[in-house]
Amino acid sequence: MEDQMKSLLRQLVRRIPIRFLKVTLEKWGRLTVAQQQNIDFTQTKWALADELIAYSEENRLTLRHITELEMIYVIDNPNQGMWHAFQLVDPESDAPAVELMQFKEQFKSHLNELVRNVSVKMKKNTDEAVWIRIAWGDSCSRPNNMRPTYVVHYLQTPYVFVTRLTSKQKTLLSQAMIIATRHQAIKDAHLSGRNFSAIRDLLMQEYEQVFPAKYPSALVERNQIAALPNIEREQAEAEVNRLQMACEAFGGGKLPQLQSVVYKLETKFKDPSNQTFTEREKPFNCVVTFTSKNLLESLRHCASSGIASTPITPLLSSIPRRGRNYFVITDKVSGPSSQINPTV
Amino acid sequence: MNKQQVDIFPTKQGDGRPLNMEPAKGVLSHLSALEVRARSRQVQPRQRSRVEELRARAEALTVQRDRLKAEIHAHKGIEKHKTRLNNRGAAAAEEEMETEDNENEQLLHLIARVMDLKQLLYAHHIIGGYDITKTRRGKGICVTLSTAYEGVYLETYNMELDVGPTLKISRHNVPPFIPLGELCEPAGRQKDLRGFLDPLLTRLNAFAGRRQQLRLVKELHPSVTVMESNMLCSILVILLSTPREKTTLLCTLNYTDHTRCLPTGVHFDCEDKKLLESSKWKNNRKLLMETPVHKALGAMKNMDCIG
Numbered sequence: 214m215e216d217q218m219k220s221l222l223r224q225l226v227r228r229i230p231i232r233f234l235k236v237t238l239e240k241w242g243r244l245t246v247a248q249q250q251n252i253d254f255t256q257t258k259w260a261l262a263d264e265l266i267a268y269s270e271e272n273r274l275t276l277r278h279i280t281e282l283e284m285i286y287v288i289d290n291p292n293q294g295m296w297h298a299f300q301l302v303d304p305e306s307d308a309p310a311v312e313l314m315q316f317k318e319q320f321k322s323h324l325n326e327l328v329r330n331v332s333v334k335m336k337k338n339t340d341e342a343v344w345i346r347i348a349w350g351d352s353c354s355r356p357n358n359m360r361p362t363y364v365v366h367y368l369q370t371p372y373v374f375v376t377r378l379t380s381k382q383k384t385l386l387s388q389a390m391i392i393a394t395r396h397q398a399i400k401d402a403h404l405s406g407r408n409f410s411a412i413r414d415l416l417m418q419e420y421e422q423v424f425p426a427k428y429p430s431a432l433v434e435r436n437q438i439a440a441l442p443n444i445e446r447e448q449a450e451a452e453v454n455r456l457q458m459a460c461e462a463f464g465g466g467k468l469p470q471l472q473s474v475v476y477k478l479e480t481k482f483k484d485p486s487n488q489t490f491t492e493r494e495k496p497f498n499c500v501v502t503f504t505s506k507n508l509l510e511s512l513r514h515c516a517s518s519g520i521a522s523t524p525i526t527p528l529l530s531s532i533p534r535r536g537r538n539y540f541v542i543t544d545k546v547s548g549p550s551s552q553i554n555p556t557v
Numbered sequence: 558m559n560k561q562q563v564d565i566f567p568t569k570q571g572d573g574r575p576l577n578m579e580p581a582k583g584v585l586s587h588l589s590a591l592e593v594r595a596r597s598r599q600v601q602p603r604q605r606s607r608v609e610e611l612r613a614r615a616e617a618l619t620v621q622r623d624r625l626k627a628e629i630h631a632h633k634g635i636e637k638h639k640t641r642l643n644n645r646g647a648a649a650a651e652e653e654m655e656t657e658d659n660e661n662e663q664l665l666h667l668i669a670r671v672m673d674l675k676q677l678l679y680a681h682h683i684i685g686g687y688d689i690t691k692t693r694r695g696k697g698i699c700v701t702l703s704t705a706y707e708g709v710y711l712e713t714y715n716m717e718l719d720v721g722p723t724l725k726i727s728r729h730n731v732p733p734f735i736p737l738g739e740l741c742e743p744a745g746r747q748k749d750l751r752g753f754l755d756p757l758l759t760r761l762n763a764f765a766g767r768r769q770q771l772r773l774v775k776e777l778h779p780s781v782t783v784m785e786s787n788m789l790c791s792i793l794v795i796l797l798s799t800p801r802e803k804t805t806l807l808c809t810l811n812y813t814d815h816t817r818c819l820p821t822g823v824h825f826d827c828e829d830k831k832l833l834e835s836s837k838w839k840n841n842r843k844l845l846m847e848t849p850v851h852k853a854l855g856a857m858k859n860m861d862c863i864g
Binding site: 304309310312313341367368369370371372416417418422424425534 | 690692699701715717727728729730731732733734736739785786787788789791792813815
């Protein structure tokens with residue numbers, strides 16, 4: 214236990230950039246004020262870790278305290294590693310009544326039933342999110358605190374966000390999760406990315422969505438058009454129209470910073486100039502990936518500036534509308550056009 | 558006597574001669590003269606300021622009268638336009654002639670029209686109407702659901718629906734903890750728009766109301782600590798302190814009926830069991846069950862039950 218504590222603390226000091234370390238330690242509040250003031254943040258990380266280990270021993274801190282420090286850091290800086298979204302489905306009638314204490318108890322006890330050696334720590338953030346840190350072990354090994362899984366869930370919502378999870382752990386987590394939240398199943402939401410808040414905002418609808426306005430075409434825009442010479446009038450109207458359509462498809466204002474979207478094509482190859490491929494019976498499989506600093510903003514710009522045609526194809530508008538960034542596209546059985554199929 | 562009266566007036570007061578000119582009279586008369594002088598000195602500035610005050614007031618009232626007159630005039634104009642709007646057919650040609658003459662009249666006409674439309678919209682909301690816009694050339698509709706609590710408009714939610722053989726939600730910005738599918742699916746299958754929207758609006762309104770109550774608790778009662786709440790605002794745990802008994806109480810409010818703003822259960826936890834059995838706290842429980850929490854806390858504070 215002692216060794217685990219030391220190595221976890223050492224790992225943490227290595228991971229946390231110096232500029233965040235001071236704030237994180239202050240938030241943690243397990244060191245005395247004098248100890249905090251004594252820390253020399255200019256020394257090497259190795260020496261810094263030694264100093265913190267010494268203080269922790271002096272204050273008789275345990276492994277749980279160090280995991281607490283890790284949680285504080287991860288909650289404040291969640292954009293490390295891939296986050297995957299899952300969706301709980303088929304809620305039981307008492308699902309909306311689940312509250313934090315009950316959830317905590319149920320989740321821990323069910324996970325403990327499934328795996329003997331597992332250590333779970335939960336913390337509720339100020340924005341009502343429940344952060345769960347799981348250190349997994351198995352029947353013969355102690356929980357490995359060096360590679361914990363992080364799970365974020367907002368109670369009463371169907372969404373679960375997970376990072377650092379192996380497929381074996383996924384089954385265990387899913388079971389504990391559906392029992393604790395009173396649902397019947399959980400499925401992959403086909404949304405993943407490095408930016409945690411982007412994924413969360415997209416699914417929780419925490420961004421400005423634009424709807425066909427109650428009062429069509431804003432007065433300001435109309436006045437602007439009237440002020441321009443006649444020749445530009447039609448173009449400007451089209452531009453306003455495109456912008457409206459782009460915003461309706463992708464949202465207005467600042468958009469969640471989604472960084473990639475993947476389309477897996479399982480469609481027949483169609484090109485009149487390439488007979489060999491077009492005549493093949495089997496679908497032509499390929500993967501198309503779009504990446505950008507802010508993909509939704511890029512797509513919105515493409516549509517509003519006329520690079521992408523409007524009305525916007527469901528292939529693109531499905532990203533925010535259905536909150537996912539992984540699609541499998543197959544040929545419709547009856548028609549030639551492609552469709553988006555949800556796949557697991 | 559006559560002298561005194563004269564002295565009161567400021568015009569004769571300044572020189573102070575009457576006193577010095579009559580040295581023959583006695584000490585008493587001298588004193589009374591001094592007294593009069595002292596008194597009149599006090600009265601004089603007061604009077605002057607009073608006059609100024611009254612003058613300013615008169616001026617303010619005149620301004621106000623003029624403004625009200627103008628307002629009445631404008632209002633009359635608007636009313637005239639309104640009645641004209643209502644029985645438009647007959648007077649249409651004549652009206653147009655008139656309005657073109659005068660820019661001011663035209664403005665009044667527009668104001669009248671806006672007021673008229675606003676009232677119509679208000680009436681539409683009162684009878685439970687929804688704001689619906691046709692989209693995609695009639696293939697879909699966009700519904701606006703506005704929520705309000707205690708006369709204050711809160712969040713507005715939108716929904717785009719496909720109008721096919723059944724009603725289907727194509728996109729929306731309703732928060733994920735509102736069970737849209739469960740609420741809307743049965744009615745959607747029968748294409749019953751009202752049955753589709755009414756329960757949803759009730760839920761949204763109740764949620765907005767509960768959230769507003771939580772906001773008000775935090776804002777109006779800084780001495781009350783909110784220990785626990787959730788996104789749906791279906792649970793609220795607050796810490797209360799009693800000034801008389803010098804103890805703290807944990808109060809849990811459960812809102813299991815998500816279509817209402819009032820709790821379905823109130824539970825107190827306290828070390829002092831006797832306190833909870835007192836009639837005062839039984840009343841408080843009733844109060845919390847029957848009134849919105851921020852108001853109930855205000856009433857409890859007034860009765861000195863909580864600090």
